[in-house]
Amino acid sequence: MSQPKRCRSSPATVHDVRLFRHGRIHGIKARAKATSAPGRPAVRILLAAHSEKNVSVAELLVDAPQHALPRAVLASPPPARVLATLWGLDDWVATVQFLHTPGDGLPAAREEEWGFLAVGLAHNTVEIWDWQRKDKLRCVHCVERPVLFTMSLFGDNGDDLLVAVGGFTREVLCWQVLGAQAGRPLQRLKGHTGVIHVVRWRADGLALASGSEDRSMRIWVVAGGDESDAWVGSRMPRLVHAYSVWGHAARLWDIAISADTIVSVSEDCSARVHKYRAPAVAVED
DSSP states (O other), X not given: OOOOXXXXXXXXXXXXXXXXXXXXXXXXXXXXXXXXXXXXXXXXEEEEEEETTEEEEEEEEXXXXXXXXXXXXXXXXXXXXXXXXXXXXXXXXXXXXEESBOOTTOOOOSSOTTXXXXXXXXXXXXXXXXXXXXXXXXXXXXXXXXXXXXXXXXXXXXXXXXXXXXXXXXXXXXXXXXXXXBTSOOEEEEOOSSOEEEEEEOTTSSXXXXXXXXXXXXXXXXXXXXXXXXXXXXXXXXXXEEEEEOOXXXXXXXXXXXXXXXXXXXXXXXXXXXXXXXOSSOOOO
């Protein structure tokens, strides 16, 4: 019986950093930017991880391709370090999101391009932190505070920050963190018949995917095709149902959505890749 061929090269650990003293990491968000480390070009990765009621922000410098670097430079490992930790928050952390500015007229940080962090908590609350100074600037509760299984944040600054959540209520609840409609439910996306385990905004905010205990995935898109169609007094776009996708044999755990592709993973130990095209005008069923 022939043996499988070995790869000529295998992945190598660039560096590692201990983010927490104990506990399990439940989620990670990252921002990457080309930069210049001393003596070598590199990519700087700003990483925010959350574990239970804690958040850790770390920095990693990853070398440019090896053929572009002198041999002496390659001998030294890239630095990795924890920049800040937020310990013992008031509730279990559901998600995190880096922000340029905190919104509501507060100035941007001078030292760090992504100097603020939105932290979504398990009872439908969002806090905005200056993570460099460990200073909590805002705490906004949605007026409805169910226990959540999932939260997804969209937006690069506090004023534009949108929230989608799901849980036992079997509906996706959408609200805005700041502004005239802050903390008020703006839209309820209904259709799932089971607990909702995952919601994910698309990178442009014009579509949202949700996955449920009912083994289905539903895709919601902006009705008019652009974000100008928003709920009065808010930046929240009007979302309508575009597709329902079936195929998994058990509940869905996570989803990644791009402009034309969706990847879903399930408790049935499978991952499925789906191609889709958002209709010009979606129609609610």
